[in-house]
Amino acid sequence: MKLTVNGTEHEVDVEPDMPLLWVLREELGYTGVKYGCGVAQCGACTVHIDGEAQRSCQVAAADVWGPVTTIEGLGTPQALHAVQEAWIEHQVAQCGYCQSGQIMQAAALLSYAPDPTDQDIDDAMGGNLCRCGTYTRIRAAVKTAAAKLQEA
Amino acid sequence: MSRIGKIARRSFLVGSVAVAGGVAFGIWRYRTPYANPLQDDLPEGAAALTPYVKIDAEGVTLITPRADKGQGAYHVQAALIAEELDIELDQIAVDPGPPSAAYWNGALAEEAAEFMVPSDGMVRGMAEGVVNASMKFIGLQMTGGSTTVPDAYLKLRQAGASARETLKLAAAQETGLDVGELRTEGGAVILPDSTALPYTRLAAAAAGLDPVQDAEIKDPADWRILGKPMQRLDIVAKSTGTQDYGIDMQVEGMVHATVLLNPHQGGALNGFDASEAEAMRGVKAVVPITGGVGVVADNTWRAIQAARAVQADWGPSPMPATMEEHWKALSDSFTPEAQDSRKRDDGNVEAARNGAELVEAEYRAPYLAHAPLEPINAIVRIDEDGAEVWTGTQVPRFVQQNVAKIAGLDPDQVTVHVLMIGGSFGHRLEDEVVKQAAEIAVQMKGTPVKLTYSREEDMMHDFPRQIAMARLRGTVRDGRVDSLDLGIAMPSVMGSQMSRQGLSVPGPDSQIVAGAWEQPFAIPNQRVTGYRAPDLAPISSWRSVGASSNGFFYNAALDELIHAAGADPLEERLRLCDDPLARAVLEAVGDMSGWSGPLGDGKGRGVALTRSFGVHTAEVVEVTNTDRGIRIDKVWVAAEVGRVLDPVNFENLVQGGVIFGLGHAMNCEITYSDGIAEQDNFYSFEGMRQFQAPQIEVRGLENGDHVRGIGEPPVPPAAPALAGAIFAATGTRLREMPFNKFVDFA
Numbered sequence: 001m002k003l004t005v006n007g008t009e010h011e012v013d014v015e016p017d018m019p020l021l022w023v024l025r026e027e028l029g030y031t032g033v034k035y036g037c038g039v040a041q042c043g044a045c046t047v048h049i050d051g052e053a054q055r056s057c058q059v060a061a062a063d064v065w066g067p068v069t070t071i072e073g074l075g076t077p078q079a080l081h082a083v084q085e086a087w088i089e090h091q092v093a094q095c096g097y098c099q100s101g102q103i104m105q106a107a108a109l110l111s112y113a114p115d116p117t118d119q120d121i122d123d124a125m126g127g128n129l130c131r132c133g134t135y136t137r138i139r140a141a142v143k144t145a146a147a148k149l150q151e152a
Numbered sequence: 153m154s155r156i157g158k159i160a161r162r163s164f165l166v167g168s169v170a171v172a173g174g175v176a177f178g179i180w181r182y183r184t185p186y187a188n189p190l191q192d193d194l195p196e197g198a199a200a201l202t203p204y205v206k207i208d209a210e211g212v213t214l215i216t217p218r219a220d221k222g223q224g225a226y227h228v229q230a231a232l233i234a235e236e237l238d239i240e241l242d243q244i245a246v247d248p249g250p251p252s253a254a255y256w257n258g259a260l261a262e263e264a265a266e267f268m269v270p271s272d273g274m275v276r277g278m279a280e281g282v283v284n285a286s287m288k289f290i291g292l293q294m295t296g297g298s299t300t301v302p303d304a305y306l307k308l309r310q311a312g313a314s315a316r317e318t319l320k321l322a323a324a325q326e327t328g329l330d331v332g333e334l335r336t337e338g339g340a341v342i343l344p345d346s347t348a349l350p351y352t353r354l355a356a357a358a359a360g361l362d363p364v365q366d367a368e369i370k371d372p373a374d375w376r377i378l379g380k381p382m383q384r385l386d387i388v389a390k391s392t393g394t395q396d397y398g399i400d401m402q403v404e405g406m407v408h409a410t411v412l413l414n415p416h417q418g419g420a421l422n423g424f425d426a427s428e429a430e431a432m433r434g435v436k437a438v439v440p441i442t443g444g445v446g447v448v449a450d451n452t453w454r455a456i457q458a459a460r461a462v463q464a465d466w467g468p469s470p471m472p473a474t475m476e477e478h479w480k481a482l483s484d485s486f487t488p489e490a491q492d493s494r495k496r497d498d499g500n501v502e503a504a505r506n507g508a509e510l511v512e513a514e515y516r517a518p519y520l521a522h523a524p525l526e527p528i529n530a531i532v533r534i535d536e537d538g539a540e541v542w543t544g545t546q547v548p549r550f551v552q553q554n555v556a557k558i559a560g561l562d563p564d565q566v567t568v569h570v571l572m573i574g575g576s577f578g579h580r581l582e583d584e585v586v587k588q589a590a591e592i593a594v595q596m597k598g599t600p601v602k603l604t605y606s607r608e609e610d611m612m613h614d615f616p617r618q619i620a621m622a623r624l625r626g627t628v629r630d631g632r633v634d635s636l637d638l639g640i641a642m643p644s645v646m647g648s649q650m651s652r653q654g655l656s657v658p659g660p661d662s663q664i665v666a667g668a669w670e671q672p673f674a675i676p677n678q679r680v681t682g683y684r685a686p687d688l689a690p691i692s693s694w695r696s697v698g699a700s701s702n703g704f705f706y707n708a709a710l711d712e713l714i715h716a717a718g719a720d721p722l723e724e725r726l727r728l729c730d731d732p733l734a735r736a737v738l739e740a741v742g743d744m745s746g747w748s749g750p751l752g753d754g755k756g757r758g759v760a761l762t763r764s765f766g767v768h769t770a771e772v773v774e775v776t777n778t779d780r781g782i783r784i785d786k787v788w789v790a791a792e793v794g795r796v797l798d799p800v801n802f803e804n805l806v807q808g809g810v811i812f813g814l815g816h817a818m819n820c821e822i823t824y825s826d827g828i829a830e831q832d833n834f835y836s837f838e839g840m841r842q843f844q845a846p847q848i849e850v851r852g853l854e855n856g857d858h859v860r861g862i863g864e865p866p867v868p869p870a871a872p873a874l875a876g877a878i879f880a881a882t883g884t885r886l887r888e889m890p891f892n893k894f895v896d897f898a
Contacts, residue, residue: 031393035399098525
């Protein structure tokens with residue numbers, strides 16, 4: 001089957017029910033996408049499909065309905081996305097393992113709520129678990145990213 | 153070739169050793185019996201440079217034995233070296249060194265000693281000697297107990313200063329100039345005419361010199377990097393998905409494995425039928441391992457799917473079948489026979505009870521999984537003449553020994569690569585995952601086996617935090633707390649943890665009363681007794697260890713007595729406080745929160761202070777009782793750490809510790825039925841989420857003489873401060889965690 005990831009088309013030979021998460025991580029090498037729970041409880045595997053945040057552990061390979069963007073496609077160390085800039089500015093990460101998913105979720109939030117309220121942030125980010133407890137900084141970084149995107 | 157100067161006043165010396173193309177500087181501990189981890193062919197006595205900084209044509213590299221599990225251990229160690237070496241943070245690379253007994257963690261030994269003996273100088277000194285000797289015997293290269301900063305604070309700066317002065321000496325010899333005319337900046341020695349001689353060029357010459365032993369370390373007032381906001385070295389990688397963790401590691405030719413373990417914790421594998429699993433796509437092998445089955449495939453998901461198709465015959469768990477029996481084992485342990493320690497016995501608690509109204513209460517703390525977000529994993533390759541391991545671990549020395557044993561090799565034939573860890577909270581002090589990967593790998597020699605746990609296996613076989621129970625008997629007199637008699641019963645964490653390494657821990661387990669017996673409150677009659685319950689579920693160190701339950705017990709008990717006395721929780725703590733450092737943190741949170749007694753309007757505040765790992769941490773929690781339940785609005789924290797080396801990371805670790813403490817107190821427990829953990833994923837072990845997270849204001853105090861780590865100390869006061877706040881807001885006194893058994897959270 002064919003998958004478009006970060007603008008590149010890939011042909012993969014996997015079971016139709018292999019979750020997109022594992023196709024991305026182990027068949028295609030996009031290891032920025034993380035396995036945390038496998039049951040849509042932690043959000044570490046969040047990617048964009050057609051611009052919307054999705055838990056890639058819950059999307060079967062055969063059901064992927066549009067182009068996929070992973071953290072690697074959002075921005076790079078040399079060309080950061082505004083959300084990543086904000087994450088660096090606030091030094092959000094501790095272990096960092098959940099942050100790919102947090103950043104992808106936040107980027108999707110800002111695409112439909114460019115000036116999010118605290119309630120918007122609570123609603124959108126509530127499914128993304130951070131075991132290190134960086135929530136205070138995540139909230140601040142989302143607001144900074146919103147301001148950056150509005151200036152741009 | 154190596155050089156060690158004459159023995160100096162300090163307990164350690166700076167040594168140097170020539171390495172390919174350059175020089176390495178490190179700490180050489182006097183009397184250490186261990187061989188240099190860098191080079192095996194050193195002359196006798198020229199051993200043990202640890203941790204050390206290597207300078208060669210490539211640049212400056214810090215070789216550190218410490219694990220980084222998110223706390224910024226690599227970063228802070230690099231900052232300590234960079235400060236003295238006069239290089240910028242981005243000029244230093246960090247490399248986790250090979251496992252070696254020479255990486256002995258002195259600070260952890262001191263911490264252990266502190267809680268194992270009375271604070272009597274003479275006895276204490278002797279006991280510390282004994283503890284240190286046994287720690288050395290174990291060869292304890294361990295990251296834990298918030299010890300990275302205390303252990304490295306002086307050693308790394310001294311190594312950096314010595315390297316800097318020795319490089320200047322090399323430059324002086326090359327140029328014929330006087331050392332006094334030279335200065336250092338940006339990774340180079342600067343001549344009076346502003347010519348810069350890079351360290352990378354001087355390194356080889358410096359290797360031939362005796363390292364300067366009396367190099368002065370900088371006055372903190374002159375620090376360029378330390379104590380100031382700085383960007384963590386890993387922050388860009390961790391914000392762009394480019395940080396590789398153990399789970400992302402790939403080795404040429406590797407296969408993907410997972411395990412199906414006996415869900416009855418500790419039970420045996422009696423037999424299994426893998427015919428269905430073996431027929432599944434990509435499955436390469438299904439092999440027996442200790443207590444379970446290893447499933448090997450060409451993809452982790454395929455291995456996990458196949459593991460679910462294995463039919464296994466499981467033996468029973470040795471632990472009690474019901475939670476009632478676990479709790480009964482604790483409640484039956486408050487006996488003279490089970491007494492483990494009585495480290496505090498001030499005044500006379502029994503006499504104080506005469507004629508006074510007795511305040512009695514019982515408190516409980518449940519088993520808790522560590523559940524870091526990265527499921528545990530390891531890669532092991534074994535062949536006839538050696539083994540290689542790639543994993544995130546806090547105990548690389550144990551890993552090396554255990555893999556050697558399974559592979560039938562000598563430990564020095566086992567190379568361990570320590571990788572970045574996606575959270576630990578103590579989970580990576582266990583190395584079962586490596587042993588299991590080795591058990592699989594030894595059955596397919598030459599092939600690197602990458603073992604990744606499913607979340608379910610990880611949570612069900614997490615060696616959890618201890619279950620614990622405490623009993624209070626106390627009295628008040630004339631509006632003051634007059635006596636506090638606290639008994640604490642739990643199984644031994646240290647005993648359980650070390651038993652998995654084939655080690656026994658003699659004597660009392662200090663963790664049974666840690667966070668309770670040594671608190672800075674001069675209650676006239678005060679007694680803290682530890683009772684050692686029998687082994688139940690296998691347990692392990694969980695962020696702040698004994699203090700994670702005992703900080704709750706002690707503060708909750710104190711609150712109960714303060715309430716009986718009709719006093720204010722903060723004012724009475726201040727009145728009782730007999731330690732100026734502790735008083736300062738209490739005053740700080742009072743000031744930050746504008747503490748002024750009851751709030752009314754369904755709002756409430758609680759305060760708690762715990763001394764743990766040498767750090768006094770005070771927290772004030774404010775809640776509102778809403779129609780949807782308790783909402784945690786704000787937390788104020790003050791902690792005394794001697795020096796705040798990295799203020800941004802400090803704030804982040806404190807905020808995270810508070811959320812860790814609050815989240816588990818709100819809604820987490822692991823319960824067992826027939827030895828099977830009844831929670832296997834985050835839907836039943838949730839912790840705190842974004843919409844529940846309070847604002848957290850942090851202040852680091854620097855009044856003390858000792859530099860302390862901050863990874864663990866913010867955890868213990870969080871739960872009791874929350875319980876106090878809920879009591880103030882609702883009148884409901886919470887004596888058992890998790891609190892959502894008794895109140896709802898919004």
